Amino acid sequence: MGRAEARRERQRGTRRAKKSGGIRRFFTWKKLLGTFLGLCLLGMAAFYVFYLLVPVPEANAQAKLQSNVYKYSNGKILARTGEVNREIVGLEKIPRDVRYTFIAAENKTFYQDSGIDLKGTARGLLKTLSGQGKAGGSTITQQYVKNYYLNQDQTISRKLKELVISLKVDQRLDKDDILAGYINTSFYGRGAYGIQAAAQAYYGIDAEKLNVAQGAYLAALLQAPSQYDWAVATPTGKKLVTERWNYVLDNMVEEGWLGKAERDSLKFPVPIPPKPAPGMEGQTGYLVKAAKQELMRQGVDEADIDAGGWTITLNIDEKKQKKLQRAVEQELTSKLDPETREVDKDVQAGAVSVDPKTGGVVALYGGQDFVKHEISNATRTDYQPASTFKPLIFASAVDNQAETQDGTPIRANTVYNGDNRRPVVDQGRKVGFAPENEDYTDYGDIDVQHAMNKSVNTVFAQMGVDVGLDKVKQTASDLGMNMDKAPAVPAMTLGAMGASPLQMAGVYATLDNHGTLVTPAIVKKAEHRERTVELKDPIGEQVISRDAADATTSVLTGVVNDGTGTNVRNRDQAVAGKTGTSDDNKSAWFTGYTPDLVTSVGLFGESADDHGKQVTLRGTAGGDRVNGGGFPAKIWAAYTFDALNGKTSEFDLETDQGAAVQPPATSTATPEESPSTSPSDKPSDEPTQGPTDEPTSGPTDQPTDQPTTGQPTDEPTAGQPTPDPTDGAGDTTGPPQGGKPSKPSKP
CATH class of the missing domain: 1.10.3810.10 (Biosynthetic peptidoglycan transglycosylase-like)
Structure with a gap:
């Protein structure tokens, strides 16, 4: 190789050496380590800043959502409500x-x-x-x-x-x-x-x-x-x-x-098959709604309930609940045919059953299906309780030690005049109210026991005035009825105000409980993770004397044994109760009780096309008039005797009057206790109705000594059949304001 080529080779080697040395100097391990540590420090600084800037936020809305859990008294879940199935x-x-x-x-x-x-x-x-x-x-x-x-x-x-x-x-x-x-x-x-x-x-x-x-x-x-x-x-x-x-x-x-x-x-625990979440169908919605309303009455805000997180245990007994539903189906709905009978579309049933010793509502029937008819027939108060109000008049009479207008104490054997359309009199003056007995029946002289058995309107209208309408109203309020909108007028005595099966069950439970107030309670316990509601005791104070309550119970046993409530008579079980059939047959009731169970059953005529509009029940299931002694009493009996499971008991009564302790007095006067000689006890020979076909008797809140004139146009026809004892004779009522007595039902 020549000198020139050697020189060029040395120059190329020098250039390669210079180039290699420069790169190594730039990427030394010290520089790389320094860069890495710098990046780490930078990352740590960034993370620290991020740590300072990111706060712990409020919980997201989804995480706080909970369901409300409703349970039967035995702890079994009845329903869950809310968007999220969660219970913390x-x-x-x-x-x-x-x-x-x-x-x-x-x-x-x-x-x-x-x-x-x-x-x-x-x-x-x-x-x-x-x-x-x-x-x-x-x-x-x-x-x-x-x-x-x-x-x-x-x-x-x-x-x-x-x-x-x-x-x-x-x-x-x-x-x-x-x-x-x-x-x-x-x-x-x-x-x-x-x-x-x-x-x-x-x-x-x-x-x-x-x-x-x-x-x-x-x-x-x-x-x-x-x-x-x-x-x-x-x-x-x-x-x-x-x-x-x-x-x-x-x-x-x-x-x-x-x-x-x-x-x-340990063995693998195979889970149970999935079940659909309980919905609001059937009776579930009625029970959930009633429980929620009761909690609100106890002071819990609706917003707090809707926020979720509640475990609400009801007093509802699962077995009794099913038995009540079965009784309604067996005795009523299975007999309805809405496809061929228009009236059968308009029939609504409601019922409430209460334990009189605890006040717990053990069963409630609100209607055939909550999702189809949200109004609960168990708690609605827009229908008249009719003659189921009459026992309250007698209870008030005994509690207030009232007398007839000639000074005779009012007892089960006190005799009144029970003729049809006899004007009610107060201190010798007609008060402008001459109620009709069902089927226009003249009963003549009749004692209170028999008048209750046959539900004689004229007797209890006069008794209410004898006791004092304000006192009767006060007694009804004390027993648990809402009387705020009920004027103290004579028509009140025929149950012309509004009431619900829930209310009436409470009233009769108080009678069953010897005059100690029973306020029916749906809710047994209400718990939340953050609070527990202190529920009011369903058993309250003595609101009427035991004598008054027990005497009323005693009289009501006669209604069952020898009156309008014979459909619930039972030779082994003591029963007390009262039928009721309202004006124009828009409602029919039976409220009755044994020593251990009180149940109120109501049938209501409500237009299927216009919810809330009241219509007649006449013709239901192909029959004629619907009386309290019919469908309601049969539902009551089918449920009660099933719910008692063969257990029998007798009333523990401290009274010396009424059908439970002695044979009812005859309507013949005795020397010691003769019929009152006041005008209220004499059949009136004066006509009480004007020329219209609706009985009129003038204003009800002002007494008058002037009789009305004219003759009724709707007289019962000759040869009219005698009413059956179960027909609830005399159970029709006047209008709510007491302005006019009602037109009686006819067979």
């Missing part, structure tokens, strides 16, 4: 070994870590960046933060927030509070949020009754709720959840939370 429970209500199943499944170092898992979070970030979707590895604290404060979005910003908030939450909250939050906010499938809803959905029990095997299954579910639900899982899904279940239990043994022998004895 405290950690103290979750068995200790069940709590550890969740730690063993998700985060064995939960009680030692700082609330985050950097490796798991980094793995999740990489998967998110690479588009691989959701990744596990988060701590229980992180999952709680995601559920309670954030959302399920798979974004970098959400994951970074999760990391920061988890650190702060771990510093601020006790570990047990975090665990409780996690268990209560997680989704378990089957629409269940939180362990309480999950325990009910998968095992039909409350969370506090879960065992460790069941807890391990619920903990395993959280990894893949839909895939691991045993009822719908594929063979692969069942295999995976079984493996996950075993993994949880093995971890518990490893950590010393479960004994090896106990673990080996």
Whole structure:
């Protein structure tokens, strides 16, 4: 090689050496390390700023939503209401070994870590960046933060927030509070949020009754709720959840939370098949609505109830509830044919049954279906209770030691004149009210016991005036009726105000309870995680004397044994009760009781095309007039004797009057107790009606000594059949304001 070529080769080598040395000098390991540390410091500074800027937010709306749980008296769930099936429970209500199943499944170092898992979070970030979707590895604290404060979005910003908030939450909250939050906010499938809803959905029990095997299954579910639900899982899904279940239990043994022998004895707890969430169909909606209304009357705001989180236990006895529904179906609805009879579309039934010793409402029938007819026939107060009000007049008479206008004490054997359209008289002056007895019947001289048996309007209209209408009204109010809008006029004595089966059941329960007030209670217990409602005692104070209550009960046994209520007569069981049939046959009632059970049944005529419009019941089920002694009494008997389960009892009465303690006095006067000689006890020879076909008797609130004139145009025809004892004779009432007595029903 020549000198020139050698020189060029040396020059090329020099250039290569210079170039190589320059690159090495620029990328030295010291520079690389410095750059890395700088980036780390920069990242740490950025994270610190991010940590300072990201606050712990308020809980998201979804996490705070809870359902309200309504239960029968035996603890069985009646219904859940609300958008989210969640009922938050405290950690103290979750068995200790069940709590550890969740730690063993998700985060064995939960009680030692700082609330985050950097490796798991980094793995999740990489998967998110690479588009691989959701990744596990988060701590229980992180999952709680995601559920309670954030959302399920798979974004970098959400994951970074999760990391920061988890650190702060771990510093601020006790570990047990975090665990409780996690268990209560997680989704378990089957629409269940939180362990309480999950325990009910998968095992039909409350969370506090879960065992460790069941807890391990619920903990395993959280990894893949839909895939691991045993009822719908594929063979692969069942295999995976079984493996996950075993993994949880093995971890518990490893950590010393479960004994090896106990673990080996455990078998996989196959959950129950899923059940549809109880809806508002049938009677459920009526019961839920009645319970909510009662809580509001007890001072709980509607908004608080609607916010959820309540466990409301009712006094409703599940078995009695079903028996009441069956009795209505058996004795009424099965006989209706709305396709061929228009009137059958207009029939509404309502009933309430009360335990007179506790005041608890043990059964309630609000209508055929809440979703089709939201108005509850059990609590509505727009129909007249009719002659079921008459016992209150007698109770007021005894309680006030009232006398007839000639000074005779009013007792069961006191004699009145019971002729049809006899004008009511007050201190010798006609008050402008001459009620009609049903079927225009003239009873002549009749004692109070027989007048109650036959429901004689003229007797009780006069008795009300004798007692004093204000006193009668006060007694009715004391017994539990809402009398605020009922004017103290003579028509009030025929039950012309509005009332509900719930109210009437309470009134008669008070009579059954010897005059101590019974206010029917739907709700037995109402609990919330943050408060418990102190419910008022359904049993109140003595509102009428025991003598008055027991005498009334005694008289009402005669109605059942020898009057309009014979359809409920039972040779083995003492029964007291009263029928009622309102003006124009728009309602029919039977309210009756035994020593252990009080039930009020009402039938109401309501237009199927115009809810709220009252129409007649006449012609129901192909019959004629509907009386309290008919369908209502039959429903009452079918339910009551079934609900009593063969148990019989006698009334414990402290009274010396009435059908229960002595044979009813005859209507023939005795020297000691002759009929009152006041004008009220003499049949009037003067006509009481003008030329119209509606009886008129002038104003009811002002007495008058001038008789009305004219003759009625609707006289009963000759040869009219004698009313059947079960027809509720005399049960029709006048209009609510007492302006005119009602037109009697005719066969």
